[in-house]
Amino acid sequence: MPKLLLRILLSLSVAVSHRTLADDAFLENVAPGVYMHRGHTADIDDAARGDSANLGVVIGARCVAVIDTGGSLATGRALRAAIGKLTDKPVCYVINTHVHFDHVLGNGAFVAAKAEFVGQQHLADNLEASSEFFAENFSAELEGQHGAAVVVLPMRRVEREARLDLGQRTLLLEAVARAHTETDMTVLDEKTRTLFSGDLVFRERLPVLDGSLKGWLAWLQAASGRSYDRVVPGHGPLDEHWPASARTEQGYLEALLKGTRDAIAKGIFIEDAKHSVATEALKGWQLTERVHPLNVSRAFRELEWE
Numbered sequence: 001m002p003k004l005l006l007r008i009l010l011s012l013s014v015a016v017s018h019r020t021l022a023d024d025a026f027l028e029n030v031a032p033g034v035y036m037h038r039g040h041t042a043d044i045d046d047a048a049r050g051d052s053a054n055l056g057v058v059i060g061a062r063c064v065a066v067i068d069t070g071g072s073l074a075t076g077r078a079l080r081a082a083i084g085k086l087t088d089k090p091v092c093y094v095i096n097t098h099v100h101f102d103h104v105l106g107n108g109a110f111v112a113a114k115a116e117f118v119g120q121q122h123l124a125d126n127l128e129a130s131s132e133f134f135a136e137n138f139s140a141e142l143e144g145q146h147g148a149a150v151v152v153l154p155m156r157r158v159e160r161e162a163r164l165d166l167g168q169r170t171l172l173l174e175a176v177a178r179a180h181t182e183t184d185m186t187v188l189d190e191k192t193r194t195l196f197s198g199d200l201v202f203r204e205r206l207p208v209l210d211g212s213l214k215g216w217l218a219w220l221q222a223a224s225g226r227s228y229d230r231v232v233p234g235h236g237p238l239d240e241h242w243p244a245s246a247r248t249e250q251g252y253l254e255a256l257l258k259g260t261r262d263a264i265a266k267g268i269f270i271e272d273a274k275h276s277v278a279t280e281a282l283k284g285w286q287l288t289e290r291v292h293p294l295n296v297s298r299a300f301r302e303l304e305w306e
């Protein structure tokens with residue numbers, strides 16, 4: 001190999017490893033005692049899917065709360081290790097915002113911490129119902145674990161709302177009616193007015209509908225009237241200008257609602273609607289190819305009989 005080429009390759013590999021080191025900041029500090037991890041923009045069939053959701057950490061005077069654990073045990077462990085670099089305080093709560101794999105498969109990394117797992121009232125049943133799907137499709141992310149070990153279920157189930165005390169700061173947990181899924185729950189750090197929305201808010205990456213389109217729009221309508229200093233979405237960058245991200249998401253979901261209703265009124269078949277409804281609203285969104293047709297068919301089934 002020519003020496004110059006070798007030197008370039010070596011310097012490149014140094015640059016790459018250097019960047020990995022710089023990226024070592026797994027958690028970004030977004031407010032006093034509040035951190036977020038930004039997941040990769042990766043779809044379900046992408047190699048980076050195990051680290052594709054945003055995760056949160058809130059540190060109180062007494063202990064630490066984790067909001068979502070990532071889509072693999074490795075991501076959960078990386079989160080635990082990153083917390084260990086910030087504080088010696090124990091992780092007392094692991095909160096899951098909803099049932100999707102990219103938010104829950106890292107739960108197992110926090111079992112040894114003896115944390116209390118918390119979720120919306122329907123989360124446990126939904127996780128149990130999904131456990132076979134997880135075991136079959138996410139064997140690598142779960143490192144081959146089966147059965148009860150697959151995903152840790154919530155011990156505390158939130159029906160409407162709950163407050164968790166971390167020591168001189170409280171988190172307000174609010175269960176949400178069927179919206180992104182039927183298991184959604186938001187987490188508000190009251191001290192800094194930071195909302196962890198879970199996947200009720202997507203930025204950049206196209207929202208995935210797996211619950212109720214009308215319910216989701218109703219939540220967005222209500223939440224956009226509230227004031228938050230910042231919102232950590234389930235995917236994409238932090239929103240420091242709330243309700244900016246709500247408005248963008250509303251734009252897509254409203255186009256989906258209107259387009260699907262029009263298609264139903266015109267007697268268009270669902271298979272044809274998948275590729276024609278609301279396509280103009282996809283501009284600016286990522287990962288649309290697989291998700292948008294799924295969203296249309298879910299909207300179709302919801303709106304068909306109204």
Ligand SMILES: [Zn+2]
Pocket residue numbers: 098100180199208234
């Ligand atoms: Zn989700």
